[in-house]
Amino acid sequence: MIATMTAALALLASAQDAEDRLDCEDPQYQVEMNRCAALDFEQQDAELNRVWAQVIAAAREADGEINREFDQRPTEEAMLREAQRAWITFRDAHCTVEAYREARGGSMEPMVYEACRARLTEERIGQLQPPPPVDE
DSSP: OHHHHHHHHHHHHHHHHHHHHOOTTSOOSHHHHHHHHHHHHHHHHHHHHHHHHHHHHHHHHHHTTOOTTTOOSOOHHHHHHHHHHHHHHHHHHHHHHHHHHHHTTSTTHHHHHHHHHHHHHHHHHHHHSOOOOOOO
């Protein structure tokens, strides 16, 4: 049991060391390109989550101003959540198709998939940002 734990910790340390040496400015091998694409998506996803928290907070605030006696429609928050769930389903399915078209079964399929998810997530961040105020 101790030998297994020691081996697992060594493997984890080795993987972290490799991650620290990863050069996403100029990856040389497909495995590096795949990992860099995944890291790019992770960064975009983290930014989306940051923006999402702001968007939901603003929606809740706007929902507080609804006169529920006259407006029984779903709240802005509820509609945003529904739209976001649908968008995530669309993004992942669309990127699967894009990766299949470009490299189905090939070593670069994960890179194409993650790059697509990063691109669409970046676009979604822009869609969720409130428009700039209009000067009157």
